[in-house]
Amino acid sequence: MKLSINGVTKRYQRGRKAALQQFTAELTPGIYGILGPNGAGKTTLMNLVTDQMKPDEGEILYNGVPIHRLGRAYRDVLGYMPQQQGIYREFTGRRFLWYMAALKGLPTSKAKSKIEELLSIVNLTKDADTKLGAYSGGMKQRILIAQALLNDPELLIMDEPTAGLDPKERIRIRNFISTIALNRIVIIATHVVSDIEFISKEILLMKEGKLILKDQPVNILSKMEGHVHEVRIDKTELSQYQARYKISNISSDRDGIWVRIVHEEPLSDELEMREVKPNLEDVYLYHFEE
């Protein structure tokens, strides 16, 4: 299994707006976390990879064959979990899965057992006959994951899978994604760092339509070492520090206020500071905070 994205560019507004520029990446089984702020081009990339949109330049290949040539065969190996808009409120969970199975062309005999299996995997068996309009945010996300898995896809694409969820549901969905990721290529687009920090094989950072970093989390973090410090300051200095530095956290203890600074240039020796282990939020701030 190999998805190759080769020099893909996509422009909007009759070519005036480049939403994606010369994007190149090769993906094999495992979880890829695509991280970037609003407008970075994540949704555009998802639309191209799911073949809902054609690139202006470059091409996308699955196992060496252009996806537009694979057509139906590509849709058979593809699972897509879109963002929550447009979920059918009047459908029950089970009916929704039957409907999606029909759209995907699953034979009835196969659909029946698959739907029951997936309802059980996403822990919605007992809510299967409740209307989607009455589902909580987490239940809606789980039914959307279930529909993406109906055809047992080799390539699973998820757009903001934990949007709007509380921490418990978020953890649950994240653990669930890890368990289904074995032997599939899973792409998760998000701007929520914690969704992908510990489960991704690789993280892809996108900025203004460009891929600015693609690496294993451990390498991304080790490159940041020495660039994150906690500095003790007086509370009267806080606004001055906020104006001057990229601050990823502010905490206080008996001794005063500690600001967590993500910096490129070394900090002044005179400061009372301690080096801390970088996390992915620091990396995000380093690249995206102006």
Ligand SMILES: Nc1ncnc2c1ncn2[C@@H]1O[C@H](COP(=O)(O)OP(=O)(O)OP(=O)(O)O)[C@@H](O)[C@H]1O
């Ligand atoms: N149909 C469109 N017409 C014109 N410009 C568009 C269109 N769709 C997206 N864009 C622009 O292209 C850029 C990339 O958008 P895209 O939706 O791919 O980003 P994103 O990373 O998914 O953002 P978000 O997290 O907000 O969904 C943005 O500047 C956006 O305004």
